[in-house]
Amino acid sequence: PKEVLDYLSKYYLQNKLIKEDWIMYKALVCCRAGMGSSMLLKIKADQVINENNFPIKTEHGNLDSIVGFTGDLVITMDDLAGELKDKVPYALGIRNIVDKAEMKAKLEEFLATKQ
Numbered sequence: 794p795k796e797v798l799d800y801l802s803k804y805y806l807q808n809k810l811i812k813e814d815w816i817m818y819k820a821l822v823c824c825r826a827g828m829g830s831s832m833l834l835k836i837k838a839d840q841v842i843n844e845n846n847f848p849i850k851t852e853h854g855n856l857d858s859i860v861g862f863t864g865d866l867v868i869t870m871d872d873l874a875g876e877l878k879d880k881v882p883y884a885l886g887i888r889n890i891v892d893k894a895e896m897k898a899k900l901e902e903f904l905a906t907k908q
Contacts, residue, residue: 819864820851838868841896843873866903
């Protein structure tokens with residue numbers, strides 16, 4: 794019922810579990826093959842996103858997934874990001890898959906471009 798939805802919306806807003814003006818950005822995490830490295834990259838990206846409450850939702854794929862991708866950014870390995878920068882809205886390249894500090898800094902750079 795509408796009353797329940799209204800109550801839940803107010804509860805979440807009051808407890809800062811969501812922001813009223815929150816926009817969710819869509820990210821594709823990919824590598825050339827879409828197998829091991831990009832899956833590990835997605836796991837680490839999701840950890841950093843969740844730990845920092847970044848408004849980003851990720852999906853996993855390979856290079857073919859870029860065709861028709863309508864999201865906001867592509868998270869990939871550093872070497873591939875250079876090749877993609879003119880083909881996607883924002884290419885975020887990571888040098889070290891397990892370096893959460895690098896991931897956080899680059900995601901913050903992306904979010905800063907959206908303000």
